[in-house]
Amino acid sequence: MAKKKHNPEHQRKRQEKVDNVKAKNQAKQSRLMANIKISRTSVSIVNMNFAEAKTVHGMDRC
Structure with a gap:
């Protein structure tokens, strides 16, 4: 089985996408x-x- 060769053009395109x-x-x-x-x-x-509205209308906490 042959080893894949280094392809700088493919790597450049991939890096551009990234x-x-x-x-x-x-x-x-x-x-x-x-x-x-x-x-x-x-x-x-x-x-x-x-x-503020609650306080004005008497709805504040006891």
Whole structure:
């Protein structure tokens, strides 16, 4: 059985595909983290407003 030969062209194409996927994943991850940061900020603002509204309407804790 013959051993496969080293094919630099095939390796170059494969590495190019891997680099493209890594770049896409990094971009996706950064967008996801930005969305999480925005949603956390929104949740904290909503929670503060809700707590204030409960206090104003007499629904605070005893």
